[in-house]
C-alpha cells in the first residue's frame with residue numbers, strides 16, 4: 434500500500450500517517466515549481482523571462498483542533514498501557530500497540546467526533562484493557 438495522505442507525525446523514528454496510520458520510512462514531501470519572472474530582462478512585446486525553482490514542502494504535522502499532535506497522543510496512550518500493565522509493555526511495543534488500536538477506530542487523527550485529548554488517549558486504552566480481562570479469564574460474556 435502506498436500512502437499519499439497529506440499529514441502525519443514522527444512516531445518512534447518512523448513517519449506515521451495521520452489518516453490511515455501507515456508507517457513510512459520518511460516524511461512525505463511535495464514539490465512545487467515556482468516561477469519567478471525576471472522583470473529587468475523584459476523586452477518589449479514579449480513576456481519577461483523567468484527563473485524556475487522547485488520548492489519542497491514537507492508533509493505537515495497532524496494535530497487536532499486543540500493542537501494535540503499525533504505523536505503526543507500516541508505517547509499518552511503508550512504511557513497508559515505501560516502503567517496499566519505495570520511495565521508489561523516496553524515503550525516501542527506500547528507504541529506499536531497504540532498505533533494498532535488507533536487503526537481499529539478507522540478514524541483519521543483529529544476527527545472532531547472523537548476525543549483526542551490526554552483523557553481521550555487514556556479512555557481508548559482503558560476500553561481496550563477491559564477486553565483483555567475477559568480474554569484472560571476465559572469468560573464467555
Ligand SMILES: [Zn+2]
Nearest residue numbers: 436438450453
Ligand atoms: Zn495514509
